[in-house]
Amino acid sequence: MTSRLSLFSLTAEVNSRGRLSVGGCDTVELATEYGTPLYLFDEATIRRRCREFRAEFGRRYADTSAVYAGKAFLNRALATVIKEEGLGLDVVSAGEMAIAESAGFPMDTVYFHGSNKSADELKLALKQHIGRIVIDNYDELGMLADVADECGRIPDVMLRLTPGVDPHTHEHITTGKVDTKFGFPLFNAAEAVARAMQAPSLNLVGFHFHLGSLIYEPQPYQEAIEVVLEFAADMAAKYGLELEELDIGGGFPVQYVEATPAPPVAAFAEAIVSTLTGKCRQLKMAPPSLTIEPGRAIVAQAGVALYSVGVIKEIPGIRRYVSVDGGMADNIRPVLYGARYEAVLANKMKEKEAGRVTIAGRYCESGDILMSDIDLPPVVAGDIIAVADCGAYCLSMASNYNASLRPAVVMVNEGKARLIRRRETFADLTRCDLV
């Protein structure tokens, strides 16, 4: 099981008691103290990833800003770490804006995305002097121009373009192809540029694209940069647009399982920056500032989910189901897009694998399977299963399905653990009910 250790957070190790330790804390002790399911975030891993993105892009292209995509996971403690590391924040709702504001996040470094923003959300963004509003479609363009006019504000805006590039990832996390609900298809975007430039209440600063998530090679980014810069050159010739900023979205990969390693951030930085500078030279265009929006790649590896083993059901000759006390309500990814994970027995790190099991969630859906056919040491009720890479798109998509309680979240660092979100209670389940 120790070969799987490298998938866990950067501080993961086997301690002298033969248990999984993260951030210098014994995960089995944490499971006892805080209960399971429990989500751990390793602060050192989050900080290291933030620094890696800033350093690898920054050393190649000084005018780079990194913006963390809060949809991967956001709460006040995490927002504070992101702020301290000097990243901006990508939000997609008034709710995410509210969390950012409550954590004292500098709102002028916040980017507001979304394909169906409401007038109220746009007003709120203007009131909070948000850094950028990324306009997704013609309806929003008109609505924002009016709302900004009413509020007497001139926000910096970008247009989200769909460059028609296939990022070779799961269909549900592909957004850069032409047939998608997000953004202006390039063939239909010139009119948006003209309207944004003509609107006295908008300041068009640049273009954005986001190709999808879990993109394991730089090539789709390179293709998209070329296409979008060519479009920008056309717009410069036609309307005099000066492209100040190019935002290439997120999508940077994470190694979830041993079989699919993710290239390092440096490989993406190198390819992206050389394409950007080369293409600008070719088009004789002043190089714009570059914005990147990693979400998953900042927090996925930092997160560890801990579950307790309950019922074990053997179907002779067919399968051994090991049921845990969480599942699709705290991590919908395996059900939603067949996401794969690796796990270990946190209390038996030094024991040899003894057989193949399927780890089943506790919810009333037969599809609620966290992992199929994984080799583990002998499993018994009460063992603690630790799942690697659970920091992104697990808790942020969590639900109360089957009236379950959303798990507690603990930040670990240098041997200290602090609760950054308490477990929900039964009172939380009825808090909004009216009799």
Ligand SMILES: Cc1ncc(COP(=O)(O)O)c(C=O)c1O
């Ligand atoms: C506009 C935008 N930026 C950034 C991201 C973050 O993507 P990832 O978490 O794959 O880096 C997303 C994810 O959906 C997005 O829609």
